[in-house]
Amino acid sequence: MKKIVILGSTGSIGVNALDIVRRLGRSWQVLGLSAQNNTDRLIEQALEFKPSLLCVSQPESAKKLLGSLKPLNGSLRVLTGPEGLEELAAHPQADLVLSAVVGSVGLKPLVTAVKKGKTIALANKEALIVAGDLIMKLAKRHRATLLPVDSEHSAIFQCIGSEPKKHIRRIIITASGGPFYKRQASLESVTAEEALAHPTWKMGKKITVDSATLMNKGLEVIEAHHLFGVPYDQIDIVIHPQSIVHSLVEFTDGAVLAQLSHPDMRLPIQYALTYPERLACPIKTLDLKEVGKLEFYPPDFNRFPCLALALAAGRKGGTMPTVLSAANEVAVGLFLNGRISFTDIPAIGEEVMRRHRKPSANPGLDEILAADAWARGQAQTLEKVTA
Numbered sequence: 022m023k024k025i026v027i028l029g030s031t032g033s034i035g036v037n038a039l040d041i042v043r044r045l046g047r048s049w050q051v052l053g054l055s056a057q058n059n060t061d062r063l064i065e066q067a068l069e070f071k072p073s074l075l076c077v078s079q080p081e082s083a084k085k086l087l088g089s090l091k092p093l094n095g096s097l098r099v100l101t102g103p104e105g106l107e108e109l110a111a112h113p114q115a116d117l118v119l120s121a122v123v124g125s126v127g128l129k130p131l132v133t134a135v136k137k138g139k140t141i142a143l144a145n146k147e148a149l150i151v152a153g154d155l156i157m158k159l160a161k162r163h164r165a166t167l168l169p170v171d172s173e174h175s176a177i178f179q180c181i182g183s184e185p186k187k188h189i190r191r192i193i194i195t196a197s198g199g200p201f202y203k204r205q206a207s208l209e210s211v212t213a214e215e216a217l218a219h220p221t222w223k224m225g226k227k228i229t230v231d232s233a234t235l236m237n238k239g240l241e242v243i244e245a246h247h248l249f250g251v252p253y254d255q256i257d258i259v260i261h262p263q264s265i266v267h268s269l270v271e272f273t274d275g276a277v278l279a280q281l282s283h284p285d286m287r288l289p290i291q292y293a294l295t296y297p298e299r300l301a302c303p304i305k306t307l308d309l310k311e312v313g314k315l316e317f318y319p320p321d322f323n324r325f326p327c328l329a330l331a332l333a334a335g336r337k338g339g340t341m342p343t344v345l346s347a348a349n350e351v352a353v354g355l356f357l358n359g360r361i362s363f364t365d366i367p368a369i370g371e372e373v374m375r376r377h378r379k380p381s382a383n384p385g386l387d388e389i390l391a392a393d394a395w396a397r398g399q400a401q402t403l404e405k406v407t408a
């Protein structure tokens with residue numbers, strides 16, 4: 022029996038993960054689930070999977086849950102707020118914690134799970150972007166295991182297998198290019214609806230906009246740097262519109278391994294959940310004759326400035342990625358609410374980075390949280406500047 026806690030169970034990753042758990046059947050027990058506000062979906066999930074702990078952001082939502090989940094009340098506790106998420110992440114009986122919340126709200130629960138030495142399936146990339154050095158150091162100290170859920174990092178993880186790090190010459194991360202890669206016209210007037218129409222993946226709103234600006238790919242380079250301990254000079258990006266090759270690893274002898282499959286997050290989620298086991302997964306079988314062609318292009322750094330910003334932040338290290346990620350979260354929210362244009366997103370990220378004149382080189386958790394809060398405040402004020 023494997024016992025799992027899912028932070029962010031009502032989101033795109035969370036729902037797919039529960040689909041996997043449902044198919045895996047009785048050998049899995051769901052101990053805890055969480056949502057921000059989507060109580061209706063959380064109630065449905067709780068009635069089906071019968072966890073003993075739930076967490077929501079607001080106390081009013083907790084009351085609604087308890088009211089609607091009377092049949093489970095004897096065995097159910099409802100937690101609230103960031104502290105509730107941390108308690109969920111530290112669940113003493115959990116064999117696996119899947120972190121699938123979006124944004125740096127996932128940082129403290131991740132730190133908590135790592136300090137408890139948990140095995141963590143990590144989808145919430147922002148936590149690793151804002152505090153990569155700290156998380157990896159703590160993971161080593163507390164013998165926690167981080168298993169990647171992001172499809173590119175899952176692919177890299179699978180390609181590396183048991184190869185020692187010294188055998189890796191290069192990591193090549195693929196990117197679909199998002200909805201605007203081939204668009205000739207200016208990106209200034211792009212609407213939220215257009216940005217949310219991803220050509221190959223169906224995901225939550227924040228990551229979908231990040232994919233359209235290519236910020237997501239830049240953040241993934243930082244994520245790969247931390248997860249696999251590979252220097253930035255040895256990580257490349259290639260645009261691959263079909264999203265069939267999920268990433269590649271080149272080894273010292275020149276051999277390049279890749280992982281291919283149709284774009285369906287259930288495969289990397291399941292791999293993280295069942296690792297090192299490989300079980301049947303309900304994804305479409307890959308028939309390369311049907312796919313026909315696989316294309317690869319260099320990324321366009323001029324039209325997608327978020328890419329260069331993220332790489333610069335990653336190379337600078339310390340609190341610079343923290344600041345960029347936090348400013349980007351705010352900017353994406355402003356864009357989705359129609360307050361700024363698509364091209365203001367990199368402008369805000371760049372300006373907040375420029376204002377962060379003295380990034381701390383080796384920050385602890387408090388410094389990281391302070392830098393995150395500072396960058397959010399700066400990004401909010403920049404809305405007025407760009408308006």
Ligand SMILES: NC(=O)c1ccc[n+]([C@@H]2O[C@H](COP(=O)([O-])OP(=O)(O)OC[C@H]3O[C@@H](n4cnc5c(N)ncnc54)[C@H](OP(=O)(O)O)[C@@H]3O)[C@@H](O)[C@H]2O)c1
Binds near residue numbers: 056223
């Ligand atoms: N979706 C993908 O295919 C994909 C692929 C690779 C990596 N990822 C990464 O996985 C993470 C989740 O992505 P997603 O697409 O699943 O996002 P999503 O659909 O927006 O879901 C986010 C989840 O987090 C919860 N949440 C949001 N803000 C919160 C807050 N302030 N406090 C507590 N809970 C909060 C949401 O609750 P409500 O439902 O109540 O709002 C929901 O359960 C992101 O870091 C993303 O970059 C996603």
